[in-house]
Amino acid sequence: MTNAAPTSHAPLHIAITTGEPAGVGPELTVLAMAAAAAHWPDARFTVLGDVGLLEERAKAVGVDWAALPADRVTAEHRPLGVPSQAGKLDVANGRYVLGLLDAAIDGALAGTYDAIVTAPLQKSTINDAGVPFTGHTEYLAERTHTPQVVMMLAGTGERPLRVALATTHLALKDVPAALTIDGLLGTLRIVHRDLRRHLGLPAPRILVTGLNPHAGENGYLGREEIDVIAPALKRANDEGIDARGPYPADTLFQPRYLSDADCVLAMFHDQGLPVLKYATFGEGINVTLGLPIIRTSVDHGTALDLAGTGRADGGSLIAAIDAAVSMARHRRAI
Known part of the structure; x- marks a missing residue:
């Protein structure tokens, strides 16, 4: 992975944070990446999360994670604080979730990513881990030094x-x-x-x-x-x-x-x-x-009751990725 800003001829590079590991974020990410080649031919994706978790949730939705095209989808492995069970929150993973977001923000600010897309997180887990956290929006403003x-x-x-x-x-x-x-x-x-x-x-x-x-x-x-x-x-x-x-x-x-x-x-x-x-x-x-960077997300929460069941609907995450790609195209064309 390079830290240089992409050229106008390079594929758009989108980062995806997989969010709360006990929620639906990891499996929704897998579903979206399985559709990446058909939906976004001019983009490549870096998925930020625990690879073992992604492989496990991929099985729940019938996707072979290892078979996804490596030139289009790569995973940046970030290990869980502790093993995660679908539907069961664990405060020990609060800082893991925040670390995914920090990595995406840093990469976007450095020009590595043209946009970031965030899967849902659980605010209570981050707060219980000792980090005051109001939400994605406020945290992104703070980390990018954006006054409003x-x-x-x-x-x-x-x-x-x-x-x-x-x-x-x-x-x-x-x-x-x-x-x-x-x-x-x-x-x-x-x-x-x-x-x-x-x-x-x-x-x-x-x-x-x-x-x-x-x-x-x-x-x-x-x-x-x-x-x-x-x-x-x-x-x-x-x-x-x-x-x-x-x-x-x-x-x-x-x-x-x-x-x-x-x-x-x-x-x-x-x-x-x-x-x-x-x-x-x-x-x-x-x-x-x-923001000085492009960020989109889903319009729903972690859906703990659906996590790991294979019944979660990836429509909102696919729409968020579609918007991020479109917005990045517009910004690149300016």
């Missing part, structure tokens, strides 16, 4: 539903104080920029929700729309960003509004994501916008 990032989940298809978040993993009581004019403006700038450079959308249209029921009803149900969201939208519009709103969240998610929209910006996690996941679960993806 944006979580965006998306469906698939020609006009996919995309939902970005102004705040992420916060208690609901903390959301109003976390919303500021400068913060929302920064979020809109990131969404606008990355929809253009990663997805090739020349003039993204962003619809913005209010925070309160009925978008505050002119202040009767809260003033955040008047004091924070509307001023942020005005400043964004002055910069040439096509951001509209604030709209009541309970009526925004319908075709007559979304048909011409490229992304919805919701104010908090459970305002926008239930709708997105209802519409796309199993095929949706998670994208971290604002």
Whole structure:
């Protein structure tokens, strides 16, 4: 493996972290890699994880790991802290999971990888191992020294539903104080920029929700729309960003509004994501916008009850890889 940045003629190089070893991540990775040659002819993949674990989970889904084409799929062996049993969390593997993510981030920052795709991890295992950890999004921001990032989940298809978040993993009581004019403006700038450079959308249209029921009803149900969201939208519009709103969240998610929209910006996690996941679960993806690297992921958790059974659906991981490859193509073409 070279640390030099890939040339424009080289295959795209994508890293995949296999996530929580007791969850479905390893077997979903195997399923995706079995389809790699057919899906992504211009890419090669490095899978970060314990090779013995990958071989074991490959059997559960009927894939011969050793038979995968070595010129397309390679494994960077990173040994487990302790042997892992499907469905059984072990705190001794918490640092192993974080080590996979660190290796992927370091490789992407060095130019070895054009993008990274992350299988789901278990936050509690990492925290129980003594490492404060809020989630992939916040950790990626910290490790890449990025002052502001944006979580965006998306469906698939020609006009996919995309939902970005102004705040992420916060208690609901903390959301109003976390919303500021400068913060929302920064979020809109990131969404606008990355929809253009990663997805090739020349003039993204962003619809913005209010925070309160009925978008505050002119202040009767809260003033955040008047004091924070509307001023942020005005400043964004002055910069040439096509951001509209604030709209009541309970009526925004319908075709007559979304048909011409490229992304919805919701104010908090459970305002926008239930709708997105209802519409796309199993095929949706998670994208971290604002980073100096490309990162995509699945839209689901570790599914401990399905791990090792061979019944897990690899659709979301395949969609995440597909998005990472597409985004890397757009970035390389710039």
